[in-house]
């Protein structure tokens with residue numbers, strides 16, 4: 001099962017490498033990873049996705065928590081949550097037909113065309129992983145030149161929040 | 165406020181955090197620090213002969229005293245030489261601070277002379293690490309490093325300091341924080357009361373209980389609380405290799421070590437137990453044997469300070485995260501208040517069963533091994549003799565191999581911190597430097613390093629440090645002319661093909677070697693001279709003595725778990741099995 005783990009940690013030298021190192025050291029995989037400082041600059045938010053059953057997820061959360069720099073570790077998949085990922089895709093679009101088809105696809109998926117050349121469109125799309133996968137699938141026959149994905153960010157639904 | 169250079173701040177901060185001894189080895193990136201050491205007298209530096217030994221000696225000091233040990237090394241090769249020592253301490257949760265010099269900040273990342281990314285290289289084997297970038301941060305970092313090393317589940321902390329940060333001409337105010345507070349690190353102390361209540365209920369209803377304790381009891385100084393609970397309940401107690409001394413080895417309720425080379429009675433009792441009370445132990449693979457066959461009938465209560473240890477290998481029925489001391493105290497008081505009374509009939513039947521097992525195949529039954537005769541010396545008898553001559557009161561350090569297991573089995577440790585060995589990493593070379601650390605801490609106690617001719621050669625250069633610092637340790641070399649434990653496995657699993665486990669007559673003359681370092685050497689080849697020689701050895705209070713004891717080369721360590729079996733599946737000798 002896919003797990004989205006949200007980590008709040010000290011924005012300090014080496015903190016990120018300790019998180020990443022922990023995963024390779026313990027034999028877990030990281031599927032996606034995003035990290036940036038929060039509104040409080042001394043803190044970083046790291047969101048990562050991984051695969052694992054309940055027991056493994058529990059062990060991962062405990063191991064992450066044990067790192068000295070981590071303040072909060074939450075497995076968002078335990079409760080109701082929202083996940084978003086940002087994707088930029090450069091697609092071949094030199095003929096009129098394909099330009100029209102791509103535009104309608106972008107509309108259906110509620111994306112934006114953010115750059116245009118005579119032979120390409122660059123599309124920006126936000127959503128959960130499945131939606132982004134579906135878009136890639138839908139336009140793949142036109143000739144995808146490049147896909148750039150941010151990795152998953154997540155937040156819990158409702159009044160719950162993860163803070164220091 | 166006083167203004168000091170980074171080097172002086174470091175040493176002053178060490179003093180203020182309570183450090184009296186630093187084990188180390190100098191080099192370019194650490195020279196400002198070494199100059200600061202030269203100019204003061206509060207912190208004493210002990211020069212070793214290899215950085216691995218500096219860390220092991222600090223480790224031995226820590227294991228003997230419970231205090232944080234300190235090592236100081238230079239960048240590059242100094243730092244990498246320290247790695248084995250750091251990994252050893254990490255596996256056994258020993259609080260250490262390792263300070264490493266680093267190339268100047270401006271050169272970091274340039275592949276400068278003697279540059280190694282110490283924080284990166286040590287990352288998987290430290291509790292935490294720091295790279296100090298400003299002289300202003302040294303004092304606060306040192307305070308944090310010692311706090312982190314010593315609290316929670318202890319462990320080694322690396323502090324890497326670039327050379328410019330200790331520069332003598334740049335002076336900043338010295339301000340040592342007397343309290344450390346970290347929002348990201350607040351180790352929990354007390355276990356969950358509801359869980360402890362459930363545990364007490366399970367304990368009081370047990371019919372075939374075993375108390376299984378590990379290094380946590382020793383580290384947390386919880387032995388007296390363990391004894392109180394065990395006596396109150398009259399339950400059998402077994403210790404892991406790391407936990408020996410946590411419960412008195414000569415006590416009637418002690419059923420010996422458990423695990424791969426544990427006693428028949430301890431392993432068999434574990435297998436049949438209905439309740440296992442695991443305290444400060446981590447269900448290591450050297451204890452459990454095949455996990456799927458592990459203790460099929462037991463309700464498992466697991467107490468550990470580290471939540472990641474609980475239910476990692478074996479799912480706990482009643483997990484309790486807290487210090488051994490706090491949980492055991494609470495357990496005792498809840499037992500005293502409880503209206504359930506223990507099933508004394510069941511417990512006495514259980515004892516009858518255990519005593520039967522003990523009488524049948526216990527370590528002290530006549531058939532365990534062939535006794536020494538005039539010409540052959542059995543390793544087990546050497547350890548028994550060591551026990552007799554030191555009155556069971558010595559601090560014993562050990563290396564890794566058969567000799568380590570014989571020491572663990574046959575020296576009965578009545579007190580915590582009496583037995584010092586590398587349990588988790590199994591580091592050959594640990595014995596002599598850790599004995600030096602223990603001897604420094606307890607100059608009036610006999611400290612003996614039980615070793616093998618293989619292991620001792622991994623840090624034998626420290627005989628020179630023993631001379632320099634007047635550390636009269638006793639080296640009990642169980643010389644079987646082979647990497648005995650390797651050879652045992654080759655006997656058992658590789659049809660006695662001794663691939664690279666023998667030395668082809670290349671062993672040194674250990675007596676001459678000891679003498680070359682200024683020590684006393686003795687070679688013992690006959691059992692009937694062992695007692696007198698050993699007495700002579702321990703009578704020389706102020707000399708380091710190397711006893712090279714030629715033991716039976718064919719001896720194996722038994723009992724031994726059969727691979728893939730349950731805890732009770734054991735080889736009892738070369739020919740008998742359970």
Ligand SMILES: Cc1ncc(C[n+]2csc(CCOP(=O)(O)OP(=O)(O)O)c2C)c(N)n1
Nearest residue numbers: 565566567590592616617618619647648649
């Ligand atoms: C640094 C290191 N290298 C290799 C090993 C693997 N090993 C475990 S026991 C052993 C043999 C030890 O020989 P010796 O010290 O003579 O002890 P004996 O078993 O003969 O008593 C070896 C090579 C180890 N534990 N540590």
Ligand SMILES: [Mg+2]
Nearest residue numbers: 616617646648
């Ligand atoms: Mg040997």
